Amino acid sequence: MSFDNALMEVTERPPQTMVSGSGSWLFDNDGKRYLDFVQGWAVNCLGHAPALIAEAITQQAQTLISCSPAYYNAPMLTLAKLLADSSGLDKVFFAGSGAEANEGAIKLARKWGGKYRGGAFEIITLQNSFHGRTLATMSASGKPQWEPLFEPKVPGFTKVPINDIDAVIAAINANTVAVMLEPIQGEAGVVPARLEYLQALRKLTKEKNILLILDEVQTGIGRTGKLFAFEHAGILPDIMTLGKGLGGGVPLAALLARRDVCCFDSGDQGGTFSGNPLMTAIGCAVIGEISRPEFLREVASNGDYLRAQLQKLSAEFSLGEVRGTGLLLGLDIPQANAGAIAAAAFANGLLINAPRANILRFMPALNVSKVEIDAMINILGETLTGTA
Numbered sequence: 546m547s548f549d550n551a552l553m554e555v556t557e558r559p560p561q562t563m564v565s566g567s568g569s570w571l572f573d574n575d576g577k578r579y580l581d582f583v584q585g586w587a588v589n590c591l592g593h594a595p596a597l598i599a600e601a602i603t604q605q606a607q608t609l610i611s612c613s614p615a616y617y618n619a620p621m622l623t624l625a626k627l628l629a630d631s632s633g634l635d636k637v638f639f640a641g642s643g644a645e646a647n648e649g650a651i652k653l654a655r656k657w658g659g660k661y662r663g664g665a666f667e668i669i670t671l672q673n674s675f676h677g678r679t680l681a682t683m684s685a686s687g688k689p690q691w692e693p694l695f696e697p698k699v700p701g702f703t704k705v706p707i708n709d710i711d712a713v714i715a716a717i718n719a720n721t722v723a724v725m726l727e728p729i730q731g732e733a734g735v736v737p738a739r740l741e742y743l744q745a746l747r748k749l750t751k752e753k754n755i756l757l758i759l760d761e762v763q764t765g766i767g768r769t770g771k772l773f774a775f776e777h778a779g780i781l782p783d784i785m786t787l788g789k790g791l792g793g794g795v796p797l798a799a800l801l802a803r804r805d806v807c808c809f810d811s812g813d814q815g816g817t818f819s820g821n822p823l824m825t826a827i828g829c830a831v832i833g834e835i836s837r838p839e840f841l842r843e844v845a846s847n848g849d850y851l852r853a854q855l856q857k858l859s860a861e862f863s864l865g866e867v868r869g870t871g872l873l874l875g876l877d878i879p880q881a882n883a884g885a886i887a888a889a890a891f892a893n894g895l896l897i898n899a900p901r902a903n904i905l906r907f908m909p910a911l912n913v914s915k916v917e918i919d920a921m922i923n924i925l926g927e928t929l930t931g932t933a
Contacts, residue, residue: 559891566593569910569917571896581896582909582921587731587763587873590790590835592910597830598793605826614819621820624828628799631772631836633781635804639797639820643762643788644677646798649814650725650758650784651681653800655701656808657756658722665722667701668758669713673733674704674726676760685725688732707738710745723756723784724749728774731763734904735868735875743778756783756806762798763873766790767835767911770845770871777870790911793831797824835911844911847918848872851907854922862929865903872913876905882932889932895924 561573569592571581581593591597605620612618625637640646651668658665670676672687683691684699703721705712713724724746730736750757759782764774768790775782783806788798796818818824834840848871855867855876865877878886883899890897898906909917 568592568595569913577894579891579894579896580917580921580924582907582913583896583898584908584910585794586789586898587768587908588789588792589794590766590768590831590911591793592912593794595793597834598795598827601827601830602823605823608822610823611818611821614815614817614821618820618822618825620822620826620829624825624832625820627829627832627836628787628801631832632785632801634785634801636802636807638800638814639825640788640800640816641796641798641818641824642677643760643786643798644679644682645816646762646786646788646800647676647682647685647760648679649800650760650786650802651685652814653784653802653806653809654723654725654756654758656813657806660808662722662754663719665720665755667703667718667720668722669703669705669716669724671707671726671730672704673707673730673736674760675730675732676725676727677762707733707736708742710742710749713746713749717753717755721753721755723758725758725760727760727762728764728777729769729869729873731873731906732900734877734901735873735906737868737870740778743775743780747778747780747782750783758782758784758786760786762786762788764870766831767841767844768871768873768908770841770848772836772841774870790835791828791831792824793827795824795827797828799828840911844871847913847915848874850915851909851918854918855907858922858926858929861926864929872907872909872911874907876907878903878905886928886932890925890928893924893928893931895921895928897921897925 564574565572571579628637655666670685674687676682676685681699685702687704703716705716728738759775765787784802791797852867865879867876869875881902883905887897887899900906
């Protein structure tokens with residue numbers, strides 16, 4: 546497709562234009578198909594163009610698309626209750642992106658600190674973390690390459706290493722209001738927070754009367770084989786954020802919190818599209834499908850299968866560790882040529898992600914089949930042979 550590209554340059558893109566998708570497959574303007582194990586960075590939890598979402602869009606678009614967040618609408622209320630009941634948290638604010646939800650979490654924690662912790666406002670976050678691209682969420686993130694960007698950043702964030710409870714203890718002071726982290730650091734290279742570390746954080750934050758905020762934008766909505774990743778550790782956060790898979794491909798995110806933490810006054814928080822009935826109707830359809838126990842069991846089973854196949858590939862090509870949970874997995878590339886591998890895989894009809902030079906990340910649709918996993922392994926094996 547030849548045209549004058551009016552898009553602002555914010556990332557490198559291949560010249561192909563994607564025109565359609567079905568399940569685990571994406572098709573470009575030349576008719577070439579790609580096996581998609583990125584799925585919009587874990588966004589398309591049910592794959593491309595699922596009938597379930599198309600039906601929800603059609604039905605809701607014929608009823609009510611938007612009516613202003615100043616009023617209740619039925620899908621907004623239904624999805625809020627679904628999320629509250631399934632998470633164990635009490636109240637929900639809807640947003641359009643994970644970054645917006647995380648921004649809301651930061652604001653809520655600071656408001657709570659102002660009311661109940663003598664003005665405490667500092668939030669402990671983790672090195673190499675990723676919480677979004679707004680100014681506050683970039684400030685909260687621990688990506689080293691972001692440190693010189695857009696100065697001066699929002700103050701009040703202390704960074705500590707992951708899985709080091711002593712570092713968190715040492716960082717807590719009178720101004721500390723919360724600890725905020727991802728259960729699995731996706732952009733850092735699929736680095737999990739150990740379950741015992743999450744449990745220790747929950748115990749510590751309760752003892753210190755500070756909040757535990759879990760950013761489940763990538764790990765939530767079934768990605769790890771449970772509806773929420775915190776379930777693996779048997780804990781409950783005070784605040785949680787969701788995004789990506791919640792909308793199954795449309796912009797929908799959520800901020801959840803315990804009732805006693807919800808201290809926003811009218812006007813403190815809002816958004817033109819917050820709780821939009823079209824988006825929340827889609828969210829209801831997604832949650833209805835993914836929360837089924839048999840669906841989550843299949844995610845866990847396919848995650849184990851994908852891990853085993855990647856481990857075999859790693860042994861064959863002298864690669865590194867496979868880590869992660871469910872269908873969010875990373876493969877270490879000691880040769881530090883993950884970007885070249887991902888580019889060669891694209892040419893071979895496979896979409897995978899290289900968040901760092903030494904890691905490949907796999908985020909297929911949650912309903913991916915074992916046949917499609919085998920096809921991905923075959924293409925990746927051919928790609929690795931060609932890039933060795």
